[in-house]
Amino acid sequence: MEFSPSVIGQMLFTGALMGSIYGAVAMGFSLIFGVAKIINFAHAGVVLWVMYGVLVAVRSGVAHPYVAGLVAIPLCYVIGHGVQRTLMARVSAMSDDMQIIYTFGLLLVLTYMAQFFFGPDVHFLPSSGLAVEFGGVVLQVETIIAGALALGSALALHAFLSRTWLGKAIRASADNRRGATLMGLDVVRLSRVAMALSFALAALAGTILVTVTTFYPLRGLELAVLAFVIVVLGGMDNVFASFVAGVLIGMFEALGTLLFSPSIAHMAIYAMIFAVLLVRPQGLFRRRATK
Amino acid sequence: MSTTLSPILSVERLRVKYDLFEAVFDVSFEVWPGEAVCLLGSNGAGKTTSLRAILGALPIAGGRVCFLGDDTSGKSPGAMTMRGMIYVPEGRELFPSLTVLENLELGAITREARARTRASLELACELFPILAERRMQLAGTLSGGQQQMLAIARGLMGLPRLLMLDEPSLGLAPVVVEQVYAALGRIVRSGTPIILVEQHVHQALELCQRGYVLEGGRTVQQGSTAELAGSDRLRSAYLGVN
Amino acid sequence: MEKDQHSIGQDNRRWTRRTVLKQAAAVAGAAFLPRFASAATEIPIGVVVGLTGAAADYGRDALRAFELVADRVNLSGGIKSLGGAKIKLLVADHQTDLRVASSETERLITRENVLGILGWAASGPARVGSEVGERYQVPSIDTSVDYKLTERGLKYFYRAAINTRQTCNRGVEFVQEMEKTQGAAVKRVAIVHEDLAYGTGAGDLFKEAIERVGRWQLVDRVAYTAAKLTEATGIVNKLKAQNVDVVFQASYPADGILIQRAMKQLRLDLVANVHPAGAPPNLQYVGNLKSDANYVITTLGWTSSMAERLPAGAKATVDEYTKRYKVAVQDQAGYSLSAAAAMVAALSRIKSLDRAELWQAIDKIDLSFGQDPNVIIPFGIKWDEKHDNAKAQAVVTQILGQQLVVVSPKDLALQAPVVPAPSWNKRG
Ligand SMILES: Nc1ncnc2c1ncn2[C@@H]1O[C@H](COP(=O)(O)OP(=O)(O)O)[C@@H](O)[C@H]1O
Ligand SMILES: [Mg+2]
Secondary structure: OOOOHHHHHHHHHHHHHHHHHHHHHHHHHHHHHHHHOOOOOHHHHHHHHHHHHHHHHHHOOOOOHHHHHHHHHHHHHHHHHHHHHOOOOOHHHOOHHHHHHHHHHHHHHHHHHHHHHHOOOOEOOOOOOOEEEEOOEEEEHHHHHHHHHHHHHHHHHHHHHHHOHHHHHHHHHHHOHHHHHHOOOOHHHHHHHHHHHHHHHHHHHHHHHHHHOOEOOOHHHHHHHHHHHHHHHHOOOOHHHHHHHHHHHHHHHHHHHHHOOHHHHHHHHHHHHHHHHHHOOOOOOOOOOOO | OHHHHOOOEEEEEEEEEEOOEEEEEEEEEEEOOOOEEEEEOOOOOOHHHHHHHHHOOOOOOEEEEEEOOEEOOOOOHHHHHHOOEEEEOOOOOOOOOOEHHHHHHHHOOOHHHHHOHHHHHHHHHHHOHHHHHOOOOEHHHOOHHHHHHHHHHHHHHOOOOEEEEEOOOOOOOHHHHHHHHHHHHHHHHOOOOEEEEEOOHHHHHHHOOEEEEEEOOEEEEEEEHHHHHOOHHHHHHHHOOO | OHHHHHHOOHHHHHHHHHHHHHHHHHHHOOOOOOOOHHHOOEEEEEEEEOOOOOOHHHHHHHHHHHHHHHHHHHHOOOEHHHOOEEEEEEEEEOOOOHHHHHHHHHHHHHOOOOOEEEEEOOHHHHHHHHHHHHHHOOOEEEOOOOHHHHHOOOOOEEEOOOOHHHHHHHHHHHHHHHHHHOOOOOOEEEEEEEOOHHHHHHHHHHHHHHHHHOOOEEEEEEEEOHHHOOOOHHHHHHHHHOOOOEEEEEOOHHHHHHHHHHHHHOOOOOOEEEEEOOOOOOHHHHHHHHHHHOOOEEEEOOOHHHHHHOOHHHHHHHHHHHHHHOOOOOHHHHHHHHHHHHHHHHHOOOOOOOHHHHHHHHHOOEEEOOOOOOOOOOOEEEEOOOOOEOOOOOEEEEEEOOEEEEEEOOOOOOOOOOOOOOOHHHOO
């Protein structure tokens, strides 16, 4: 096989763009783990439902996918707030394995509800057909927009968490919940804000995914595994590292596809995760903080 | 005006339970404006439990706590902190993976404190110059003494109307304890009322004007620090080893 | 034992006697004893299909077809050679679950005493169910497509459906024909397949067939996990880098759609893109891709677009099915109508309700297209040494104008194939 510059360029750009989208799926998942120490598999269920929501809006002629996403994001923010008040309120008091069973159960409920309402069929939005071409590399406009939105939201979230007082407070309550309580931070409110943000991120991820890929109810389970894998690689609670890990996985997948095959690339990704868990359980990018 | 006539904090017959286990039976004390008060007592006497209950982090099972003239029952630590009651916890409870600067910034919890962040930071760094040097370092990488300084400085960032310090010298080398107490002396002299919980009785008695002795969840003695320093009871129960 | 017999109600007296006979047979150590045709007014035939679970669509279609054929026979006076005995279908749901498939097959054989079995309309259940049939020496005619089912040397298991070996081989053969008739230039070919049983099996079969052709260069074999495929430009980029002329592909709908879309995006122009059934016949494929699905080629055992060209009797059967169930005849229904026809033909040749006799009759089946109205798959049913249907022939269909159109063989074709496919730049 010859690796012409255009073939390599195609591989690199596709890998980076898809990886950014994976990162977008993982960020909200990682945020909730960071703040509430909950492994929220249901996150992928929210992404799935946003995908169906956007699909319905587009199919019924109500809105363009991006417009639908613009509505979905604040809507999900509000829903996330409500969910933290109700469904998730008692989760942080559960034991770790109960939490996983609970959130995974929620994911199954969301998945099978999608199956019930929308059927098991594959859905897929017609693409604009617009593409950007340079040096033999062809990139679908939707994919470029998706990657840009994912990167933009990762940067915005990173800025929010590292620059604003509220963002720092969210990180603080993730770092030492008891300490945060004792110094007067309202950790309950902060976890609601975090869940709301996580839902908003799920809405963003769902919107951009809808424009680039096919989906069906069981896709939710795959997305949950993907998010989990990325977050393990990035270090469970580091949101920006999760995004970077997503990009890495996307690049790795693209390279593995070009050199071998997607099956082998995916197997290698899982092998890599296993190695990370063994050697650097704190994730690739995280410094080990000493108390 | 009223502050000159009434105590900042008054605790009457406080009772606190951990589920069924009653840790504090009968604790009463007061802090008046500008005053530094120490709570002394051996390990397990109920000092930390009392402070946390006053802050609202533990439910009060009986008695009455008034802060700045208001009954505090049912208030959360968030609400108490907003009113100016700042707790510097036992064991420091910093945010280890946030930087020194971020830890300090988070101390400015009220709107007023946040508006004055810059001035407070200058003050804190003047008090503990080492923190200025280390401001971009993660809090978890500081030495024990530096962490304690950061915890105190973080408390000051909230512009306390009452600063409650829980064993600030715990686990520190004697030289470092000296440094910490030098800073506490400046805080007291600036007029900020403090409650100091200590096992290092000597320093506490030197710093404060008045003190209370807790034993088995009860206040068993109170008086000026001069009186307490001469007390046989304190000596035998608590300073015996010294 | 006495008690058991007394507890069985009046209506079931016939069964009681059969039970006695069966137990006598067991005591005697004989596999089975002939039962007397004169005593039988019904012929118990087992139907084991998935009515729930992943293969429920297939099971439902298969059962519809079996019932249609049985009703036709029963309404026209039953099986003449057995004194007008009626066919009684005893239906069990294997739930697309291997354990259930095994236990339900066994139950029909031992409790319901079925003479033969029609099933299993799903490859996994067929694998285990056929082993149970083998153990009890009960002949079965299956409608699943996995080529491996007939590679186990079973004596009592027959498959009426076209298998994946036949569809894959036909695809490769068709490309060779196109080289001759259309002057299509094929040098470099690649296989792309999902990595579960269906795709991997098809990949192996394509590879064998391509190697037999000899003169093509197989430049790549790309396996992917369907559920994990979020985008496919990576795969297509790789194919493009290797200048492939023909892609032999085995996909499910979701991934098939992504790959086809990526081919358009990266403008991968192929002489032909050939699938053995898989994604393209699925309504979702064209539904989602619209005109981008055009020119994709699929080899199939049955497609409803063949109906127009069927012999009159077969056409009438298809029409009756469509009228009765208000749906078109899908591939499973097509195989199942034909499998039931084979069972009926075998029953018409036996003199007593005896499994061994039925087995021999099934073994000798030779039905041709147009001869039995219930045989609707081209071009009839006759077993080869593996008990596969040697007369079954895959039809080649191509998506043209967003329709699955038969383009080969000639006698069934509605249009001529468009090979090589027009380049993406020339499409609308
Ligand atoms: N979380 C807890 N649960 C149950 N008992 C506790 C808890 N924390 C402290 N105690 C008990 O309450 C009593 C008072 O403890 P504490 O207030 O920490 O004492 P001090 O601060 O004076 O050393 C001790 O007997 C201690 O064992
Ligand atoms: Mg204590």
